[in-house]
Amino acid sequence: MTQFGQYPEPAHVIAHISDTHFLGGDRPLYGKIPSRENLIKAIEQLERSKTNPRAIVFTGDLADLAEPDAYRSLRSIVEPAAARMGAQVIWVMGNHDERFRFSIELLDEPLAEEDQTDAPQDRVYDIDGLRIIAIDSTVPGYHHGEITDAQLDWLRDVLSEPAPHGTILALHHPPIPTPIDLMALIELKDQSRLADVIRGTDVRGILGGHLHYTTHSVFAGVPVSVAAATCYTMDVAEPGDGLSGVDGAQAFNLVHVYDDQIVHSVVPIERFTQVSGFSGVFLDAIAAMSPEERLEAFSSKSSAFSVAEREASEPTSPIGAASPNEPASATGPAS
Numbered sequence: 001m002t003q004f005g006q007y008p009e010p011a012h013v014i015a016h017i018s019d020t021h022f023l024g025g026d027r028p029l030y031g032k033i034p035s036r037e038n039l040i041k042a043i044e045q046l047e048r049s050k051t052n053p054r055a056i057v058f059t060g061d062l063a064d065l066a067e068p069d070a071y072r073s074l075r076s077i078v079e080p081a082a083a084r085m086g087a088q089v090i091w092v093m094g095n096h097d098e099r100f101r102f103s104i105e106l107l108d109e110p111l112a113e114e115d116q117t118d119a120p121q122d123r124v125y126d127i128d129g130l131r132i133i134a135i136d137s138t139v140p141g142y143h144h145g146e147i148t149d150a151q152l153d154w155l156r157d158v159l160s161e162p163a164p165h166g167t168i169l170a171l172h173h174p175p176i177p178t179p180i181d182l183m184a185l186i187e188l189k190d191q192s193r194l195a196d197v198i199r200g201t202d203v204r205g206i207l208g209g210h211l212h213y214t215t216h217s218v219f220a221g222v223p224v225s226v227a228a229a230t231c232y233t234m235d236v237a238e239p240g241d242g243l244s245g246v247d248g249a250q251a252f253n254l255v256h257v258y259d260d261q262i263v264h265s266v267v268p269i270e271r272f273t274q275v276s277g278f279s280g281v282f283l284d285a286i287a288a289m290s291p292e293e294r295l296e297a298f299s300s301k302s303s304a305f306s307v308a309e310r311e312a313s314e315p316t317s318p319i320g321a322a323s324p325n326e327p328a329s330a331t332g333p334a335s
Helices: 035-048 068-085 099-106 149-159 181-186 191-198 280-287 291-299 304-313 328-334
Strands: 012-017 055-059 088-092 123-127 130-134 167-170 203-208 215-219 222-226 251-257 262-268
Touching: 012 035, 035 068, 035 251, 035 262, 055 068, 055 130, 055 203, 068 088, 068 099, 088 123, 088 130, 149 191, 203 251, 222 262, 280 291, 291 304
Parallel strands: 012 055, 055 088, 130 167, 167 203, 203 222
Antiparallel strands: 012 251, 123 130, 215 222, 251 262
16 A cells, blocks of 8 residues: 555554443343444444454443343354454453353353352453453442452553553543543542553553543553443533433544554444545555655645635535546646
8 A cells, every 4th residue: 555644554453342232132222222233333334444453342331231142142243244354352341241241152261150250351462462451340240440459460460571562451441530420430440550550561552431432531641542332422511410321423443553653533333425535546546646746736725636626615516526536636737
C-alpha cells in the first residue's frame, strides 16, 4: 500500500468491542434491544473495513445474565469472523458475566467445582510481540469493580519483564472518572493501587468498557480508551442526577498501534447515507503521483479536485454533479 503521509503502517491493529449483553435464546435486551443483530452489524462493519485486526478484544458484559446459550450465540458470531480475518479473540470478564460459566463457555477451561466463584479470569496474550493482559476486575455478586492484592501481585510480576512491543491492559471497569453520578457507585474501587503497579512499566494503553459510552482519559500516565456498547448506550447529556440508556450511538473502536503512539478510532455500527467519497480509481491515480504532485492535486484549493468539490457543494447543483470519484478530478495540475 502506498504511504501517503509521514507515518508508516501501524505495527498492530486491534478491534475493541464492549458490552454486548447477550441473552439466552437471542431474546432482545429489555424486550427492545436486538443485541445479537447489533453485534452482527459491528462485525460486518469490521470485515467490510478490510482492517483485518490481529486481535479482537471484548471488554466485558458479554452475556447479560451469564446464560450458557447466550455465550454460545456470541461465539457463533465472533469466532468464524475472527478466523476469516486471522484475529485472536480476547474475552474479558464483566460484572454481568459469571466466572465459572465464562470459563466453560468462552475459554473452554472449566474450573474445578470448588473454584466456581473464586478464581479471577486473568490471561496474558502475545499478539506478534504486543502483550495484551486481560484482567478480571469483577466482584462476584456485585456490579462494582475491584482488583485483589493477589491479582496486583500477579500483574506486577508479569509486567516486571517488558514485552517486545509493549503492553495493553484490558479490563471491564475503566480506572477513570465519569460525569454520570450513578455510574460512579459501580466504578473500579481503590484505583490508586492499580496505578502504583502500572506506573513506569511498559503498559502503553488501557482498554475498558462498562460505561456504555465512548470516552478517553489518562491513568498513571497511560492513555485510557473506553468503547461504547454494542447493545445500548448511556446518554451523557442527561442531567447528572439521572441515568438514561438509549438505543443509539452504538459503536466499537479500532486501535492502531504505532511504534511510539496508539490511535483509537470510533466506528458506529450503523451504515449511513454517503454524500461524498472517492473510488479506487481515484486512489490509484493519486498513488501513481509523486508526493509533490499529490499535494497539488489533493491539498491545493485551486486544484481541479477542489474546484469540482466546491461546485458539487453548491445548493443549485446536485450532490456529486462533478463527483471527486472521477479519476480526471484527481489528476488536475499533474496532468
